[in-house]
Amino acid sequence: DTExxxxxxxxxxxxxxxxxxKCEQHMGHRAMYWYKQKAKKPPELMFVYSYEKxxxxxxxxxxxxxxxxNSSLLNLHLHALQPEDSALxxxxxxxxxxxxxxxxxxxGTRLTVL
Amino acid sequence: AQTVTQSQPEMSVQxxxxxxxxxxxxxxxxxxxxxxYKQPPSRQxxxxxxxxxxKQQNATExxxxxxxxxxxKSFSLKISDSQLGDAAMYFCAYRGRFTGNxxxxxxxxxxxxxx
Numbered sequence: 001d002t003e004x005x006x007x008x009x010x011x012x013x014x015x016x017x018x019x020x021x022k023c024e025q026h027m028g029h030r031a032m033y034w035y036k037q038k039a040k041k042p043p044e045l046m047f048v049y050s051y052e053k054x055x056x057x058x059x060x061x062x063x064x065x066x067x068x069x070n071s072s073l074l075n076l077h078l079h080a081l082q083p084e085d086s087a088l089x090x091x092x093x094x095x096x097x098x099x100x101x102x103x104x105x106x107x108g109t110r111l112t113v114l
Numbered sequence: 115a116q117t118v119t120q121s122q123p124e125m126s127v128q129x130x131x132x133x134x135x136x137x138x139x140x141x142x143x144x145x146x147x148x149x150x151y152k153q154p155p156s157r158q159x160x161x162x163x164x165x166x167x168x169k170q171q172n173a174t175e176x177x178x179x180x181x182x183x184x185x186x187k188s189f190s191l192k193i194s195d196s197q198l199g200d201a202a203m204y205f206c207a208y209r210g211r212f213t214g215n216x217x218x219x220x221x222x223x224x225x226x227x228x229x
Contacts, residue, residue, distance in 0.1 A: 031215055042205050042219035043159075056215060090159070094215070103217065105151075105159040 003027075004106035006091050012112045015081060021109045023074040023091030032074040033103065034066060035090040043090055049074060050096070081113045116141045118208050120220035127196045128228050134181075135191045135223045137206030145211040148182065148189045151219075154202040162204070165189065167211075193225075201227045 004025045013019050023032065031050050035043035048056035049068040063085075065077040074091055088108040094101040118139045127133035139148070146167045153159040165173045165182050173180050177197075181190045193200055206220040 033215065040203075040222070040224075042222055043217075045216055048215045050215065102161050102164070104161075107158045 004091055004093055004104050006089075006106035006109050008109055009107070010110045010112075012114065013078065013081065014114050015083075017081075018077070018079045020078065021076040021089055021091075021111075023076075023093075023106055024072055025093040025104070026072055027093065027104065028071075028095075029093035029104070030071060030096045031094045031101070032068065033092040033094075034074070034076050035092065037088040037090055037108070039088075047076075078111075081111075083113050086111055086113045116143070116208050116210065116218045118206055118218050118220035120204075120206055120223050122223045123221070124224045124226070126226040126228060127193070127200075129196055129198060131196055132192060132194045133196055133225065135193075135204055135206075135225065137189045137191070137220055139187050139189065139206075139208050139218075139220075141187070141208065141210070143210045143213065147209045147211065148180075149207040149209070149217070150178070150180070150189075150191045151205045151207060152200075152202045153205065153222075154199075157202075159205075163191065196227050198227050198229060201225055 007022045034046040037043045045058050046060045047066045052068045063080045067075040090108045091106040092103040094103045148165045150162040151159050152162045163175045163178050177194045179192045203222045205222050208218045
């Protein structure tokens, strides 16, 4: 299984809602990532988990809260988002944090904040 | 800090022809990895090809090959015998060997393939 899955595919939420994005992989990878991607732009790194511990937080606002319950799962909890947070949220995983390890990307969750 | 530049926001190619996408980067590191990722419309981003900086030989994967010029900090992607399915956004990316997990992406090139 060389797949990273993400749910939901699409999400529409109001600025007062609380929602969560979910990412799952069963490749035995120990590094997992959240990226934000605006239209026609490259992905921007948000968070990196390495061996279930948060290793990189790219100065992301606290309204985004990541969680790594186990080595296969990665969540992104959303609360009090702004319309400018509307974007494609990509999850990725790699074998570990080594330089040449390929990152496998999920299909993304397209988030719209009203 | 590392930067990656893709100077062609859009490119088009006739089916069966060859196209080259440009990428330049700036780094002070001596050992690193370079990648080309493909993101088709509404589909998953996938790795097309990777190059290790210490390897002088250019990487090749079927119809995809790179021209890696380390001194010039250039890493172009050549697609031969272009197919309709090659239409996508292509991102060049850099990752330092010893600087952890971070991929630095270029701005992307949208490739259109004309039948």
